[in-house]
Structure formats: C-alpha cells, structure tokens
Amino acid sequence: MIEVNELTKRYGKTTAVNGLTFTVRPGHVTGFLGPNGAGKSTTLRILLGLTEPTSGTATIDGHLFRDHPRGLRRAGALLDAHDVHGGRSAGAYLSALARSNGIPRRRVDEVLEEVGLASAARRRIGGFSLGMKQRLGIATALLGDPPVLLFDEPVNGLDPEGVRWVRGLFRRLAAEGRTVFVSSHLMSEMQNTAEHLIVIGRGELIADESVAEFAARGTRQSVAVRTPDPTALAAVVEAEGASVQPDASGAEGLLTVIGLSAARIGELASHHRIVLLELATRTSSLEEAFMELTADSVEYLAGESR
Numbered sequence: 409m410i411e412v413n414e415l416t417k418r419y420g421k422t423t424a425v426n427g428l429t430f431t432v433r434p435g436h437v438t439g440f441l442g443p444n445g446a447g448k449s450t451t452l453r454i455l456l457g458l459t460e461p462t463s464g465t466a467t468i469d470g471h472l473f474r475d476h477p478r479g480l481r482r483a484g485a486l487l488d489a490h491d492v493h494g495g496r497s498a499g500a501y502l503s504a505l506a507r508s509n510g511i512p513r514r515r516v517d518e519v520l521e522e523v524g525l526a527s528a529a530r531r532r533i534g535g536f537s538l539g540m541k542q543r544l545g546i547a548t549a550l551l552g553d554p555p556v557l558l559f560d561e562p563v564n565g566l567d568p569e570g571v572r573w574v575r576g577l578f579r580r581l582a583a584e585g586r587t588v589f590v591s592s593h594l595m596s597e598m599q600n601t602a603e604h605l606i607v608i609g610r611g612e613l614i615a616d617e618s619v620a621e622f623a624a625r626g627t628r629q630s631v632a633v634r635t636p637d638p639t640a641l642a643a644v645v646e647a648e649g650a651s652v653q654p655d656a657s658g659a660e661g662l663l664t665v666i667g668l669s670a671a672r673i674g675e676l677a678s679h680h681r682i683v684l685l686e687l688a689t690r691t692s693s694l695e696e697a698f699m700e701l702t703a704d705s706v707e708y709l710a711g712e713s714r
C-alpha cells in the first residue's frame with residue numbers, strides 16, 4: 409500500500425506538490441493522472457526517496473522507502489528509462505542490481521524473458537531503442553518480485569504491441585495482489601487498464617475515485633440525430649426545452665441534442681412526421697471528463713499565455 413499524507417514540495421517559488429493526500433491500495437491498477445507539470449514525477453520521486461519533501465510524508469507499506477533494506481524487494485519502479493548507464497549489457501546491469509539487493513541470479517533471466525529482452529541480454533544498453541529501454545526499466549522494477557510497483561509514463565516509446573503487452577502485464581501484476589501505480593498525462597492510456605484513478609493538477613488532488621465514478625462526473629449525455637430535415641427537427645426538440653447544436657463532426661444533417669432522451673426525440677419525430685436516419689445516445693468519453701476537470705490546471709496552453 410502507498411500512503412501520501414499532506415505532501416508538499418517547493419522548488420524555490422514553484423510549488424510542484426501542494427498538500428497532497430491519497431492512498432493506493434493493492435489488487436487493482438491505479439492510474440496517476442495529471443497534465444504536464446502537475447507534480448506526478450515529483451510525487452513518485454519522493455515516494456522512492458530520491459527527492460526530499462518540503463513537508464508531509466510518502467510511505468510504502470508504512471515505511472519510508474529508504475528505510476526498507478533491500479529496497480527492490482519492497483518496491484520496484486520505472487522512472488526515467490534514459491537514466492541507465494549505457495556501457496553495460498542488460499544482463500550485467502540487472503545482475504549487479506540483483507546482487508546488491510539480495511535477489512537470486514535466476515530472476516535476471518526470468519525478468520528478461522518476461523519483458524521480451526531475453527535475446528538482447530548481452531547487448532549494450534547504449535544501443536537500445538527507447539522501447540527496449542522502457543522494457544529494461546520494467547524488468548528492473550520486476551526484479552525483486554516486489555508487492556508495490558510504480559511506473560512513470562511507462563508506455564512512452566512503446567509500439568502498439570508493446571502498449572498492449574504492458575497493459576496486460578499491469579493488470580496481471582495487480583490481480584496477483586500487488587499495488588500497481590501508473591502515471592500518465594493521457595486519460596486514454598488509463599481507461600482500459602486502471603480501475604482506480606488519482607487525478608492531480610498543479611500539485612493538488614482533483615479526484616480520487618473509481619474510473620466509473622470519474623467518467624460519470626464530467627458526463628453530459630447527448631443524443632446524436634441525423635435527419636434530412638434538421639431545421640424542422642431542431643424546432644420540434646427546442647420547443648420541448650432541449651438545446652441543439654450541429655454535430656462536432658460537421659456531417660450534414662447530424663445534430664447533437666442535449667436535454668431530451670433518444671426515446672423522446674424518436675416519439676417527437678414520429679409525431680411530426682420527420683424522418684430520422686440515425687438516433688444514438690452518447691456519453692462523453694473519459695478523455696473529455698479528464699479535460700474538463702483539469703482544464704484550470706493545465707500548465708502550458710498551446711498558443712496562449714497565462
């Protein structure tokens with residue numbers, strides 16, 4: 409279990425993390441979401457004892473990480489995949505880590521196999537692609553077979569097959585009863601993997617809830633309707649109090665209606681003899697809910713200064 413309590417980190421005038429409190433429980437994947445600069449990496453670095461907090465605490469299974477002897481058996485992490493010395497082979501690098509953490513040598517072969525790098529074990533890390541470095545970082549996290557795993561933007565550099573693999577791996581690790589905490593600035597990466605979300609913006613907690621609850625928050629239901637006579641349909645539904653917009657896709661005759669159910673729109677159309685070619689209820693996506701909730705905390709807006 410991960411416990412972050414009233415955590416604050418300031419760098420001079422910049423407050424990277426501001427009074428953050430949350431708990432990450434074992435048994436499911438928890439997504440750690442926030443726009444660029446929200447404070448995710450800082451929080452993960454504090455959890456791993458790599459950065460000192462200004463105030464507050466961040467513990468793993470009730471202890472500060474640096475107080476855990478043989479840390480890799482307590483928690484495994486992928487932070488910056490580039491952060492590995494390039495001169496050694498993947499096998500030598502993992503073997504050295506295994507030795508210093510009291511981990512049996514056979515784990516090196518097991519984790520290399522697990523991440524698909526068995527055939528590259530003797531190659532120098534310096535020659536690895538970004539995707540291979542990510543896989544090596546994941547192998548490092550798994551080396552000590554730890555109950556707690558932290559991954560900072562793990563899908564960067566992975567190809568679609570790699571992304572699918574890593575999602576399956578996270579779900580499996582969680583199903584084994586581990587605590588799996590995965591950061592991302594993209595909601596789409598989390599929606600098929602995580603069950604729970606911690607969302608932050610400008611170092612502060614925005615949401616701590618299940619993916620289903622999060623999706624329901626920003627959600628407005630709308631109905632997409634396509635008709636050869638959009639003007640007549642708009643008049644009829646507006647008379648019932650609904651609002652009508654041309655569909656965002658710009659497709660001809662396609663309207664988005666907010667404030668009436670699909671069934672009611674169907675009834676009205678039938679009553680007024682308006683032909684409907686399409687009628688579908690839409691729920692805003694998780695990505696839209698995420699954008700709505702974090703809109704005020706985005707650090708860099710394209711084309712605007714703040």
Ligand SMILES: Nc1ncnc2c1ncn2[C@@H]1O[C@H](COP(=O)(O)OP(=O)(O)OP(=O)(O)O)[C@@H](O)[C@H]1O
Pocket residue numbers: 419422423424442443444445446447448449450451593
């Ligand atoms: N070592 C540092 N010195 C000064 N400021 C820092 C340092 N590390 C982070 N910051 C600042 O703290 C804030 C949070 O950064 P952090 O890297 O934790 O965010 P993040 O959510 O991980 O973002 P990203 O998705 O871009 O990696 C940013 O404004 C960043 O510029």
